[in-house]
Amino acid sequence: MQECDPDHLVLAIENGEFERASEILARDCQNRCVCSVSALQVTALQVAAWQGRIDLLDRLYEKGAGVNDVDKIGRCALYYAAHRGNVDVTEWLLQRGGYVDAKIGVYSCTKGIPYTSLTKACFVGRKLPLPVCWGRTPLHQAVKNNHADVVRALVEHGADVNAKDERLVTPLLLAGSATDRDDLKEMTKFVEIVKILVAAKAFVNIIHPDTGTTALHHAAMLGSAEATEILLSNGAWPMYKCKSSGSTPLHIVASTGSTETLMVLLEAMLPHNIDTRDQINRTALHRASYRGHRECVRALVEHGANLAATTKTGTTVVDAIFAHIPRPLAFITEILDSCVRTTNNSxxxxxxxxxxxxxxxxxxxxxxxxxxxxxxxxxxxxxxxxxxxxxxxxxxxxxxxxxxxxxxxxxxxxxxxxxxxxxxxxxxxxxxxxxxxxxxxxxxxxxxxxxxxxxxxxxxxFVAHLERVTSHRIFRGNWLHPRLRMLLHSRRDIPTKITLFSRENYFHHVNHLVESPSKIPADLVEALFLLATKTFHKNDNLTGKNIEIGDTKLTSILSNLEEQVRELKIHLSQFDESEIVETARIQNKACTKKTVNS
Structure with a gap:
């Protein structure tokens, strides 16, 4: 008789022992196995729906198992099927009268259940998924877990696409919450879910009560241009600020670096909104610059974003570009040049x-x-x-x-x-x-x-070609006269000596001893960066030789820099504080005497 208990049947199905479950059902002549078990009052049909076993569902349904039976926290068979993404089981349940908008929630307690039943089936249902929030429907679960086929089946059978859980969250706000933006298959399902929900008249501007974001924020975070376009075409607000950080969808997509999604937003918004600020006065151009997204920066500038916009800390967009984007001077020059439109009429x-x-x-x-x-x-x-x-x-x-x-x-x-x-x-x-x-x-x-x-x-x-010819190893041979070889060397080589000085504020105190130099020009800094990051790719016959020459030049430059820094330290160490003060006193005395004489 123990083998026919519903506890053993539920445990067998939950543990994947389907043959044993079939044997128990075959011996159950009194239909006792369709009853609920354990403290949670889980039924065998619910566990079979979770496992996706339609054969067991058919046998249990024939024995009188209820399709809409719920356990103590409101989970029904349709909830498990939607959670697992099993569209066949979902269709099976809906065709047999499954309640499409059943909500989970605590309906009663375990006060009337005998203690022996609690201890005997204490492990039944422990593998089943627990609800995250009360009041969620099977559509919430299918959308949250990115099951597009199940979402379509539920919507076609009349599921409420604007149903709210206990935290006032609708299914559309859960779309993409468990989606990997780098997985093309998952992103395709996400777009399909958004399309299904919006076509079923879901509210696109519903606001998440905790974060203050909308579905358009989530689409921008995932970088889905197609989902963004669907939401915008159905009236989504492109410039709505979330309450947590004041970020708009434009800020978010600029941070993620999706150029295609950014272009969709820029086409849908008014031009004067491109410099909308967040809570710390950052624009979308700031966010793209901080992340180093060159193409997003380019697109924003071409659409009129302000390069002089300043945050609360006084950081301009140009400062962010110089701090986070390689070769900033050439990049800004290229952007500004591309913004100049000329007519090339013949x-x-x-x-x-x-x-x-x-x-x-x-x-x-x-x-x-x-x-x-x-x-x-x-x-x-x-x-x-x-x-x-x-x-x-x-x-x-x-x-x-x-x-x-x-x-x-x-x-x-x-x-x-x-x-x-x-x-x-x-x-x-x-x-x-x-x-x-x-x-x-x-x-x-x-x-x-x-x-x-x-x-x-x-x-x-022609000059570049001539330099390549004169740099050939033939012209470095001993058969040339030394003076002719030196002449060729002087014509094609450029001296790489670089002089560095200490900071300007230090020379402000010792300007009577050493003339204060200016800062290193920006174009020189750019040239140094290019020199440090350049890779020598030449012809196959000269690849090894050119790499060796490039490494030799770079090593020579670094050695020269170290030597000059060392000389500068020695030079400055010769002047201690007393000598500086004494020299300043002598010069002040001489200036005073000269003033009196005049």
């Missing part, structure tokens, strides 16, 4: 536009003259009017013939005719001709400048 396009404008004017004035001078034989029809207008543009105006008293009978509206004729002279003879000449000259100047740049480029390429 001369032919310019001439076509001018000729098109000429054609419109000719037709317009020809029609005007045909109406105003309809009595004149030269403007009798449209074709003659066009030909005569073209001739007049060449300077053959024949004013007297048009406005003479003899031909006055053919002039219609004499005052209007003279105004139109004067406008024709101004546009055709003065404005348009000079404009065309000016455009032609401008195009010629552009071509000359482009040709000059190409000539300089060819010269630079």
């Amino acid at each position: 001369p032919l396009e310019t001439y076509d536009n001018v000729l098109l404008a000429f054609g419109y004017l000719i037709v317009g004035f020809a029609l005007s003259f045909a109406v105003l001078f309809h009595g004149n034989d030269q403007f009798r029809d449209f074709w003659r009017a066009v030909v005569r207008t073209v001739v007049m543009m060449m300077g053959e105006y024949e004013y007297e013939e048009l406005f003479s008293a003899e031909n006055g009978r053919g002039t219609f509206l004499p005052i209007t005719s003279r105004i139109v004729f004067f406008a024709f002279i101004m546009l055709s003879s003065i404005v348009l001709i000079n404009l065309m000449i000016g455009l032609a000259v401008n195009d010629i100047q552009g071509l000359e400048k482009e040709g000059h740049i190409r000539r300089l480029l060819k010269q630079a390429e």
